[in-house]
Amino acid sequence: xxxxxxxxxxxxxxxxxxxxxxxxxKQFGDxxxxxGIDFDVQPGEAFGFLGPNGxxxxxxxxxxxxxxxxSGGTLQLxxxxxxxxxxxxxxxxxxxxxxxxxxxxxxVEENLVIYGRYFDLSRAEARRRAKDLLDFVQLTDRATSxxxxxxGGMKRxxxxxxxxxxxxxxxxxxxxxxxxxxxxRHILWDRLYRLKxxxxxxxxxxxxxxxxxxxxxxxxxxDAGKIVAQGSPRQLIDEHATRExxxxxxxxxxxxxxxxxxxxxxxxxxxxxxxxxVYAHNGDEALAKAIANGAQPESAxxxxxxxxxxxxxxxxxxxxx
Amino acid sequence: MSTPAPLRVFEWxxxxxxxxxxxxxxxxxxxxxxxxxxxxxxxxxxxxxxxGSARLLGGVPYIAFVAPGLLATTAMMVGAIExxxxxxxxxxxxxxxxxxxxxxLEPSDIVAAHVLWLMFRTGTAAAAVAAxxxxxxxxxxxGLIAAIPAAMLSGVALGMxxxxxxxxREREMSFPIIQRFIIVPLFLFxxxxxxxxxLPIGIRIIGYVSPLWHGVEMCRSWVxxxxxxxxxxxxxxxxxxxxxxxxxxxxxxxxxxxxxx
Numbered sequence: 322x323x324x325x326x327x328x329x330x331x332x333x334x335x336x337x338x339x340x341x342x343x344x345x346x347k348q349f350g351d352x353x354x355x356x357g358i359d360f361d362v363q364p365g366e367a368f369g370f371l372g373p374n375g376x377x378x379x380x381x382x383x384x385x386x387x388x389x390x391x392s393g394g395t396l397q398l399x400x401x402x403x404x405x406x407x408x409x410x411x412x413x414x415x416x417x418x419x420x421x422x423x424x425x426x427x428x429v430e431e432n433l434v435i436y437g438r439y440f441d442l443s444r445a446e447a448r449r450r451a452k453d454l455l456d457f458v459q460l461t462d463r464a465t466s467x468x469x470x471x472x473g474g475m476k477r478x479x480x481x482x483x484x485x486x487x488x489x490x491x492x493x494x495x496x497x498x499x500x501x502x503x504x505x506r507h508i509l510w511d512r513l514y515r516l517k518x519x520x521x522x523x524x525x526x527x528x529x530x531x532x533x534x535x536x537x538x539x540x541x542x543x544d545a546g547k548i549v550a551q552g553s554p555r556q557l558i559d560e561h562a563t564r565e566x567x568x569x570x571x572x573x574x575x576x577x578x579x580x581x582x583x584x585x586x587x588x589x590x591x592x593x594x595x596x597x598x599v600y601a602h603n604g605d606e607a608l609a610k611a612i613a614n615g616a617q618p619e620s621a622x623x624x625x626x627x628x629x630x631x632x633x634x635x636x637x638x639x640x641x642x
Numbered sequence: 643m644s645t646p647a648p649l650r651v652f653e654w655x656x657x658x659x660x661x662x663x664x665x666x667x668x669x670x671x672x673x674x675x676x677x678x679x680x681x682x683x684x685x686x687x688x689x690x691x692x693x694g695s696a697r698l699l700g701g702v703p704y705i706a707f708v709a710p711g712l713l714a715t716t717a718m719m720v721g722a723i724e725x726x727x728x729x730x731x732x733x734x735x736x737x738x739x740x741x742x743x744x745x746x747l748e749p750s751d752i753v754a755a756h757v758l759w760l761m762f763r764t765g766t767a768a769a770a771v772a773a774x775x776x777x778x779x780x781x782x783x784x785g786l787i788a789a790i791p792a793a794m795l796s797g798v799a800l801g802m803x804x805x806x807x808x809x810x811r812e813r814e815m816s817f818p819i820i821q822r823f824i825i826v827p828l829f830l831f832x833x834x835x836x837x838x839x840x841l842p843i844g845i846r847i848i849g850y851v852s853p854l855w856h857g858v859e860m861c862r863s864w865v866x867x868x869x870x871x872x873x874x875x876x877x878x879x880x881x882x883x884x885x886x887x888x889x890x891x892x893x894x895x896x897x898x899x900x901x902x903x
C-alpha cells in the first residue's frame with residue numbers, strides 16, 4: 322500500500338475538509354491572478370499546486386495563509402472565514418514562504434524562539450520546542466550559529482523548523498525547494514515526507530514535477546489562474562499521458578524537417594525547441610518505427626511519462642521555461 | 643500568563659540589539675561628553691564674553707543653555723535613525739514583518755512594538771546624555787530625570803511619521819534626502835543651539851513646527867528650573883503626542899496594505 326492509497330483511504334472517511342475553496346478569486350487591479358478555483362484539502366493529506374511561474378499558485382497560498390484577502394468566492398479553513406478569523410486561523414498554520422524571512426542577525430535557535438513568542442509560547446516552552454525541531458531538521462549543531470552564513474538548504478530547514486514551532490494543523494510550503502541543489506532538495510523531501518507520515522497536513526506549490534510526484538497524494542495543475550486538471554500524480558499521468566515517452570534529439574534547428582519521421586509512430590507527438598516527444602504505450606516500438614521511417618536522431622531516450630508531460634499536454638507549454 | 647503581543651515583538655528588536663548594546667552605550671556616553679566639552683565650554687567661552695548673551699540665553703551660561711538642547715537633539719537623531727533604514731529593512735530586505743504577518747500578530751502589534759522600541763532607544767540615549775551632563779556642575783540637576791521623557795517624546799514624535807514613510811517605500815532613495823533636507827534643518831533650527839528669537843520669522847517657523855523645539859523647551863525648563871506654565875507644558879506634550887498618534891495610525895494602515903495585499 323503506498324502513501325497515496327493511505328491518504329485516499331483517510332479521505333474516504335466523512336471528515337470536514339481543512340480547507341474548502343469554491344469559486345475562489347484573486348484580483349490585483351485589472352489583473353486576475355486566481356480565476357475561480359474549487360478544491361478541498363482533507364486532514365492528513367499532502368496536497369499540491371503544480372504550475373509554471375505566474376499560474377496563481379502563490380496568490381492562492383497567500384489567501385490560504387490569511388495574509389491576502391480574497392477577491393471573490395468562498396474560502397474556509399478549519400471551518401473559519403479568513404476575513405473574520407485571520408489571527409485565529411494563522412495560530413494553527415505553519416508557513417514556509419517562498420523567500421526566506423529568517424533574521425540573519427540572530428542565531429538559529431533565537432530565530433525559532435522569537436517566532437514561537439509570536440504565537441505566545443512561554444520562553445521556556447519555545448526553547449524546548451526549538452531544541453526538538455532543530456534535532457528534527459538535523460541542525461542541532463548549528464543552534465547557536467548565526468543564520469547569515471548558513472547555506473540555502475540549511476536556511477530552508479531552519480525555516481521549516483520555525484514553521485513547526487506552533488505545532489500547526491496545516492503546513493503551507495510555497496516552492497519549498499526552489500533554488501536548492503539536488504542534495505539539499507533530497508534532504509528536505511525526506512524531512513517533509515516524515516512530517517507527512519506523522520499526520521501533518523501539507524499544502525505545497527511547486528513547478529517541479531518530481532517534487533509533486535514525491536510528496537503529493539493529490540494535486541491540482543494550475544495555469545493562468547485556473548485549475549486545468551486534478552487527481553493523484555498517477556491518475557493524472559494515466560489520464561493525460563501515455564505510459565511511455567520517446568525523446569528524439571536531432572541536429573539543432575532541424576526539428577521541423579524531422580517531424581515527419583515522428584508523426585504516427587506513437588499516439589501523438591510534440592515538437593519542442595530542443596527535442597521531439599513521441600507519446601506511446603511502448604517507447605522502444607515507437608523508436609523502431611521512427612528509424613524504419615528514416616529518422617536519424619543524434620540521441621533517443623525512452624522514459625516513463627511524468628507530470629511534466631501531463632502539463633505539456635494540458636497547456637501546450639513546459640513547466641520550467 | 644500571556645505577554646501582550648507588542649512586548650513579544652519588542653523582544654525581537656531587543657534580541658538583535660543585545661549584540662551591539664555595549665559598544666552602543668559607550669558611544670552614547672562618550673559623544674555627549676565630547677559635545678559638552680566642545681560646545682559648552684569651548685564655544686561657550688566665546689558666547690559668555692558677549693555682553694548681551696546672558697540676557698538672550700535667559701541668564702545662564704551657554705553650557706546650561708545648550709546642554710538641555712543636546713538631550714532633545716540626541717533623542718531626535720536616534721528616533722530618526724531607528725525609523726528610516728531599520729523599518730524599511732524589516733519590511734523589504736529582512737522580511738521580518740512578513741514573517742510576523744504569518745503568525746497571529748496583526749499590523750497594530752507591529753506598530754505598537756515599534757513605538758515601544760523608539761521609546762526604549764530614545765529614552766536610553768537621552769538617559770546617557772543626562773548621565774554625561776551630571777559631570778558638568780553648571781547643568782547638574784534633578785530636573786535631568788524629568789527631562790529624559792520629554793526628550794524621548796520628541797524623538798518618538800519625529801520617528802513615527804518617518805517610520806510610516808519608510809514602511810511604505812519600495813526603495814530607500816529618499817532617505818538620504820530626508821536626512822539632509824528635513825532632519826538636519828530641524829536639528830539646526832530647533833532652538834537647541836541658540837534662541838529662535840535670533841532668527842528672522844521665516845526661519846523661526848521651522849523651529850516652532852518641528853517636534854524638536856517642543857522637546858528642547860521642556861528639557862531646558864526642567865533642567866534649568868526656569869518657569870513654564872502647566873498649560874504651556876501640556877501644549878508641548880499634546881503637540882508631540884499628535885505626531886506619535888498620527889504617525890502610528892498611518893504606519894499601521896500602510897503596513898497593512900503592504901503585508902496583507
